[in-house]
Amino acid sequence: GIQVEQSPPDLILQEGANSTLRCNFSDSVNNLQWFHQNPWGQLINLFYIPSGTKQNGRLSATTVATERYSLLYISSSQTTDSGVYFCAVDSNAGGTSYGKLTFGQGTILTVHP
Amino acid sequence: DADVTQTPRNRITKTGKRIMLECSQTKGHDRMYWYRQDPGLGLQLIYYSFDVKDINKGEISDGYSVSRQAQAKFSLSLESAIPNQTALYFCATSDLTNSPLHFGNGTRLTVT
Numbered sequence: 128g129i130q131v132e133q134s135p136p137d138l139i140l141q142e143g144a145n146s147t148l149r150c151n152f153s154d155s156v157n158n159l160q161w162f163h164q165n166p167w168g169q170l171i172n173l174f175y176i177p178s179g180t181k182q183n184g185r186l187s188a189t190t191v192a193t194e195r196y197s198l199l200y201i202s203s204s205q206t207t208d209s210g211v212y213f214c215a216v217d218s219n220a221g222g223t224s225y226g227k228l229t230f231g232q233g234t235i236l237t238v239h240p
Numbered sequence: 241d242a243d244v245t246q247t248p249r250n251r252i253t254k255t256g257k258r259i260m261l262e263c264s265q266t267k268g269h270d271r272m273y274w275y276r277q278d279p280g281l282g283l284q285l286i287y288y289s290f291d292v293k294d295i296n297k298g299e300i301s302d303g304y305s306v307s308r309q310a311q312a313k314f315s316l317s318l319e320s321a322i323p324n325q326t327a328l329y330f331c332a333t334s335d336l337t338n339s340p341l342h343f344g345n346g347t348r349l350t351v352t
Contacts (some may be wrong), residue, residue: 128299131282140305160340161340162343168328168345169343169345169346170330170343170346170350171343172340172341172343175339175340176320213282213283213284215283215341227273227285227288227298228283228285228341230282230283230284231282232281232282233282234282
């Protein structure tokens, strides 16, 4: 099956700093999503982004499908950004995604005040 | 996501017991999923359902069963719980084929 690698595994920032999280995947994808798991365990969908660029407030994401990677940018980080960020993909070659996502191991982000 | 409700939030059970985790959604989505998260790891798919009459195994279905009682309800059962099934369990829904996944708040299960 498809392999998903996220880097870095851990990231520690001071409040206000910017960061870039990376997701590499081993096959072509037709579904790529970024999630944030907060310290209470809740999983929040940040972006559905199989290709292109999207922005939502201080967060933005870019997926370069032809080169098999996606980037999540966090600007002006806040303590509430702390948690684990997951990239998840579906590589159904037929072009239809059935939502059977394969998750990366996540990046643990800690933002200090 | 308040539109996807999981019960119970926490459960402690003993080895060999049968337990059921429940999920209900008010999003009107046809597709529902059960995922498992082990400490420090990503999520793995247990079962998924595209409608009431469609049930499919995921990558780690052994030891689990599911029931899709209605479009809005999808239950996960552990027939005979074992300690290595201790994990955080998530239910999720999605609408169309290529659309975002929406998760419930999870059920923390401990098997002693």
